[in-house]
Amino acid sequence: MPHVERGMTVGLFGGSFNPPHQGHQLVAEIALRRLGLDQLWWMVTPGNPLKSHNDLAGLGERVELSRRMAPGPKVKITAFEAAHDLHYTAQTLAFVKLRNPGIHFVWIMGADNLRQFHKWQDWRAIAETFPIAVIDRPGSTLAYLSSKMAKAFSHARVDENHAALLPFLRAPAWTFIHGPRSSLSSSAIRSARATNKPARS
Template sequence: MPHLQPGMTVGLFGGSFNPPHEGHLLVAKLALQRLGLDQLWWLVTPGNPLKSGNGLAPLAERLAHSDTMAGDPRIRVTAIEKTLGTAYTARTIRHIIRRNPAVHFVWIMGADNLGDFHRWQEWRRIAATVPIAVIDRPGATLTYLSSKAARALDKARVPERAARALPRMKPPAWTFIHGPRSAISSTALRQESKR
């Protein structure tokens, strides 16, 4: 687990990063800037329970590529879920918060994940445990904002102009952040590499 000081604000950005790409870096940099974060952790998962394991590069390879891609000392690449033996975000977040009670964490996700958030194990508990920043991605923004999870959490939505205060807000609290978007996706990169 990266080193932390009490009072810091830290973004948690999970994913398979299979492979990591400029879109991930764009989300990370936008979150660092708009949320005023001290650090942002790329939580490189051993696997994703909602996705097929086919084509998943070895964890060590994805970590190495993520380290190379990050290029910002505030972005910390970690395989904490492998170390903890957790496969689900809710458990990982609870463990991180328990170990660092004086740090302000915020979950970072691309808008495409908001569409499936209601399928995550204990998604309501995640929303009740940590504030969430949803970063816009190319596609159907309005569709993401009308997803089952977005509708269920509608009363907890914070205006984008208050994004900088989000990490210190009591959950549930979430915001949708607009900004530069990248159409690059790990799926497209994997398909292109097979050609």
């Protein structure tokens, strides 16, 4: 787990990153800038319980590719979930909170995940552990209006003009941040590789 000092603001950006791409890089850059973060933990997970693992690259490979993609020294690439046998986001956030008192954390996720967020294990507990910043992704801009999570926690939504306050708010609190978007996706890249065609950005 990356080193932090009390009072820091830290974004938690988790995923299988199979493979990492410029869309992930863009989400990290937007989160760092709009939330005013001291660090962003790019957390490479052992796997994704909602996805098939048939084409999952090795953890070491995904970590190394993520290091090459990291946009600057504030982004810390880590795979601590594998070392601590953490398989679900709710488990990870509870673990992080327990181990890091005095740190202001924000969960970062792309808007494409918001549509299925209610399928994640203990999704309400996730929303009630740390504030959440949802970063816009192609085809998912309206997810902040239509998703089950957005409706369930509509009372806790923060205007994106006040996004920099999010790390200091008590959960549940979330915001949707618009900005530049990349149409790249890990699944499209894997499919393109399988057919020897370039993935479109």
